[in-house]
Amino acid sequence: MNDRDIQTPKTTGRTTRRWLIPLSGTLLLLIAVGALLHQYQTEIANTLLDRALRNQPAHITAMSGLNADTQHATIDSISVVLSEPAIEMTLNQVELTYSWASLIARRVEAVRIDDIRVTLLQSEDSLTEGTLQTGRVSVDCARTGICQIVANGGGSVNTEILLPGSSDPTPLRFGWTQPIRAAWVSASQFTASLSLQADSLSLPPLPLQSMPVQLDLAVSRTGDELRIDASAHLPADRSLQINASHEISTGRGSGQFTTDGFVFTELFPLSALVSLPDETDIIAGQLAAQAQLTWLRPAGGEFELQGPIDVQAQNLSGYFGDTVFTRLGVYMKAELLPDWQLRTREPGSAALTAVDPGIELEYLSTRFTLDTRNSSVQLIRPQATVFDGIVSAEQINWQPGTPEHFEIQLQRIDVARILGLSAYQQVQATGRLDGRLPVELLNTTAVINGGKVTSIPPGGSIRYRGGRFGGSNQNMELVNQALQRYDYSSLDATINYSATGDLNLDISLQGISPLLNNGQRINLNLTIADNVPELLSSLQAGRSVQDALSDHLQRR
Structure with missing residues (x-):
């Protein structure tokens, strides 16, 4: 090993020391001069901070109440403006803790801030205007190289965000009392956890009620990936x-x-x-x-x-x-x-x-x-029990503005249950019916033309206990007498239902009346007309839906 081999590292070491020693001396001198010359502290600190932020999207706009020594610095208030994103930040009662090593490394070891107020300015992104305020915040960057932050004083957010698909901003308000904890190595590597309590959270573009919400949130970033785990x-x-x-x-x-x-x-x-x-x-x-x-x-x-x-x-x-x-x-x-x-x-x-x-x-x-792109709904083999019988269809397709034709099948409909409605209390009847109803559906309007209903053998009976109807001619007198007690062997009806809700039933009956001529066989043709919406309204009249629902729940 020759002298040149030995001398090279010594020269490098001296070169390093040449800039370290002046830098350390300059920092010490600045702090010492700042401690001795109070009137220049703000100017010195502003100069240092502006140089530190020179390549960052931020600058200092105001600072007051600076006091510094070789290990601590306190600032009553400091205001910073960030351009990306557009934020105005005010930090009150700031305390910085540092050492010679941290100063040389151009960092502080710990920060305590008693109050932070952040104003979020208008932007072209989803965030519009708003404010954030938090209590005491502590930052510890000592020894490990990983900074840790704890916000113990609680805080609140009052802002507006522009939700996707909405043209108007949405107010968003929430607060927290539990500590917020975070740790980071750099802006591209950090973790944070917090628990937020919104006393009244609402998002007007969405049909959500204002309500208290507890949000537990964990956020981390590693390189380009941001990870969020939350429980609301x-x-x-x-x-x-x-x-x-x-x-x-x-x-x-x-x-x-x-x-x-x-x-x-x-x-x-x-x-x-x-x-x-x-x-x-x-x-x-x-x-x-x-x-x-x-x-x-x-x-x-x-x-x-x-x-x-x-x-x-x-x-x-x-x-x-x-x-x-x-x-x-x-x-x-x-x-x-x-x-x-x-x-x-x-x-x-x-x-x-x-x-x-x-x-x-x-x-x-x-x-x-279903498919909301064309507002279409398809029902496959819909079925229900109505009047103790079965009503069903193979398939029903519904789409606004498009006529749909389908057939409803009726099986074993109980005539007694139909006439048990309060609108037909004067009539009692027995028997079961089968049938088919061809339906044309347009939007929410249904029309039936030529529906057919037929009784199931052996037929049934009709008992009419009302007043006289149909006039006083001889034929109607016969009908009045026959319906007081009528046993039918067959019932055939044609059903038509209009777009206005008018129902027409043309009924043909074959049977006997024991009250006439010792059971003379009598064929009757009747027409019944009613308006279904008005009938349903009369059946609903006077009832409370809450009471009706409670009754249904108790019965089942």
Whole structure:
């Protein structure tokens, strides 16, 4: 080994010391001069901070009350403006702790801030104006090289955000009392956890009620990936779990969203969660959902969200308008499309114990598909129990503005149950009916032309206990006498139902009346006309939907 080999590292060491020693001396001199010359402290600190921030999207706008020594510095107030994103930040009662080593490394070992106020300025992104305020914040960057932050003093956020698909900003307000904890090595590697409590959280573009929300949130970033794990706790043990990741550079992300089950009761109905039309609510049952969504937010492009959504409802009971329903169950595998539309991935299933718009329908069931892109719904083999018989169809397709033709099958309809309605209390009858009803459906208007109903052998009987009808001629007198007690062997009816709700039944009866000529055989032709909407209104009149629903729940 020669002298040149030995001398080279010594020269390098001297060169390093040449800039370290002046730097250390300069820092010491600045701090010492700052401690001795109080009137120049702010100017010295501003100069140092401005140089430190020279290559950053930030600058100091104001600072007051600086005091410094060789280990500590305190600042009454410091204001910073960040241009990306547009933020104004005010830090009050700041205390910095440092050492010779940390000063040489151009960092402090610890920071304590008693109060932070952040103003979020108008931007072209989803965030608009707002403020954030927090209590005491402590930062420790000593020895490990990993900075840790703890915010113990609680805080609040009052801001507005622009939700995807909305043209107007949405107010967002929440606060927290539990500590916020975070740790980071750099801006591209950090972790944070916090627990937020919103006393009244609402998002006006969405039909959500204002309600208290507890949010437990864990956020981490490693390189380009941002990871979020959150639990939102709503009243009555309702919760939402979120596990998501997002690539910052590409704007792509994916996440799983899960509800363990929203349980509805009379004390916590659906209306406590979402805004509903008047006289509409769900007061029993539970709803669970799971979604595996992906999203893309390209620079300057529209936000896209898509992915599978599974929904399961059990025993939902409630009312809409004057109609009550009990124990609705739904299972659906759907897909959210990029244009915020929804379609089923496969036929779903729905079953309902009862629905009562005035006439009780029981044990409804169907398979179904839906597609909101063209507002279409397909019912596959829908079936219900009506008047103790079965009403069914092979398939019903519904789409606004498109006429649909299908046939309803009637099996073993009980005549006694039909006439048991309060509108026909003067008539008693027995017997069962089969039939078919050709239906033309346009939007929500149904028309029936030439429906046929036929009695099932051996027929039945009719007992009319009302007043006289049809005039006083001889034929009508015969009808009045015959219907007081009439045993029919066959009943055939033609049914027509108009778009205005007018129902016409042309009935042909063959049978005998024991009250006439010792059981003389008599054939009767009757026409019955009624308006179905008016009939249903009369059956609903005076009843409380809440009382009717309670009655249905108690009976089942």
